[in-house]
Amino acid sequence: MVTAAVEATALTHRFALGRDRLTVLDGVDLAVAPGEFVAVVGPSGSGKSTLLRLLAGLDRPTRGRLTVDGAPLAGPDPSRALVFQDPTLFPWRTVRGNVEIGPRATGRLRERRDDVAAALELVGLTDFADAYPSQLSGGMAQRAALARALVNRPELLLLDEPLGALDALTRLAMQKELLNLWEARGFTAVLVTHDVDEALRLADRVLVLSARPGRVLADLPVDAARPRDTGAPALRDLRHRILRLLGVES
Template sequence: MVSTTEPRYEASTTQSGARIDVRGVSHWFARQEGKKQNKEPGLLQVLDDISLTVEPGEFVALLGPSGCGKSTLLRLVAGLEPATAGHITQDGQAIAQPDPSRIVVFQDPTLYPWRRVWDNVALGLQARGILKQQKQRVDDALELVGLSEFAQAFPHQLSGGMAQRVALARALVNDPQLLVLDEPLGKLDSLTRLTMQSELVALWRRQQFSALLVTHDIEEALFLAQRVIVFSPRPAAIRAEIKVDLPYPRHRGDPRLAQLRLEAARHLGLDESW
């Protein structure tokens, strides 16, 4: 059962996040239709001259229509594939491949069903060959997300929110400098999603990693992030940047949030429905 109590985490006094610079990034995919018809496949542009910076310890949200290219940009930042044009750096160094300092949390927790919670969280350390020396980090990560009592449970015994917290613990055990969040709360029910939003903010404030979030939810972006980058339809170009000038913890009924929500909706062409 997901806790509905206020998170107990305190803000960090250290700055451990990465600086990410995206400069002039455009990206194309090969169209599949041409391959199926034995024709030369064409190219589909998904990103158009994207330039943005995530400062160390900053929380930035990417907001835009479904399929516009937001998740593609996350993959490029994570080093899962190279950009067609432009360049991306972390602390001044080119991002060329995945690295433990950049951890991706996806919409699905993707836990191994035959491994207990503790063993799922330990995967990263095990893969790097340092689990024996760093076992305490697994316990610490589970405590961070409030799941110490479920260390020996199997994934099928967890609620959706608890499973996503395991995925967060699996990311945090690696002490990432950048957390790349691809709609991590998108499949949760509305009440669990609200609770997890507060817990995610609390974790970020305590650990002070940098965070780059993709979401389709305007209110989620404004509640979590310090800046919201609004994308156009595909190929994604930056349409607007909204600075969320509110302190944490934030209150969902704040009139300023309502103003920013209308501004974001206007950039997305949705203001008539608000």
């Protein structure tokens, strides 16, 4: 299993807003060990998605240092995959066709067909490989998006609210699926979520960001064996602590 170590030091990012500059992240420090699963929670607008875009190499930070495996992050790379809340599948392509996009774009589809088949099997969509996105449920569409990300065997999987649009039962099932994928592949994972219970079920640590500009309020280990019951006393106390940090509970 090949995994990535991620380190951000004094990470600051600003957007141009007319003649002004809007600071979204301000001095964020983050270290993620290889194979670790870290969740990021915070209010809307706190820079959570911006942090993922920086880690993916889609944007460059205004200030600060960002490295993957000790090397400065210079731009996008197949070793880092980003999955969004919307599966963003191409409706004119089958499930297999969507998963093939990465290998096809690099001109390696012929030699990577076994990887495509393995990714479909990993997410349980082998029997739906010839289906179109319009024929899939929300959970199945998100599985297809995960397969598209996993076909390149990423070292770092970045997840931007990937389960946020699903109904409650499907979301719980997909949380289990996501953990199974992480355990099977051993990639490093950084998950952005608004759901504190989801963060506690999945992550080794929870990073709590402040309101904009996003700063680290707490970096909390989740010391509990999986599968987890978020009603257990230790996790219930941690949940209350996170909610107090977010200003939801007094």
